[in-house]
Amino acid sequence: MMTEDKIAPFLGTWILDAAECDFEQGDPxxxxxxxxxxxxxxxxxxxxxxxxxxxxxxxxxEAMPDGPEVKLGKSGLVDAMRLVFQNDRNLVSEARRGGLTIMKAERELSDDGQTLTVTQTVHLVDVASFKNISVYHRAQ
Known part of the structure; x- marks a missing residue:
């Protein structure tokens, strides 16, 4: 299956459902x-x-799904990122610094393709990990 076909179900505009969010760090x-x-x-x-x-x-x-890691500018919190399909319904980006993943966003598509659940995990070195879950619905 070509990458364009795999990305197609994720394309479009998604609207956050703030009531469905579950944040461990900060406010939705x-x-x-x-x-x-x-x-x-x-x-x-x-x-x-x-x-x-x-x-x-x-x-x-921007990133190429299942492509090479993208190097980012040195000024930011992260210096590289990659975007991979875990499966047809799960598109994951990892933001890395010095080879370590410090932020991971898993975008999971519902069976009907109308809901996108984004689970963002932030790893604070030597501290803890926080998980923020955001639920988006496809804009009509």
Whole structure:
């Protein structure tokens, strides 16, 4: 199966269901959208969210599913990331620093393709791991 076919069910705009979120660290956003696009085999993720205290953040990244690790600038918290399919319904990104995975986001698609559950695990070195679960529904 080609990667484009595997990414297809994940593509589109997803709206956060704040009531369904379960955060161990911090507060879930008041609202958020996640847009996943395919650009010639590169998956582009664009996130827009309004935090619990009203702060707006926009973020995006791109990576090739099942492709090589992408090196990022030295200035950030992470220096590399990779995006892999664990299976047809689970797309996982790992953000790494110095070869260690410090953040992992597992995006799991429901059987009907209408719900995307994102489980984000943050590993704080020598401290603990936190799991934040966000539930998105496909925008109609």
């Amino acid at each position: 956003p008041k609202s958020a959208t996640l847009k996943i696009e395919d650009n010639f085999g590169m998956a582009i993720f664009t996130m827009n969210q309004v935090s619990a205290d009203g702060e707006v953040t926009n973020d995006s990244f």
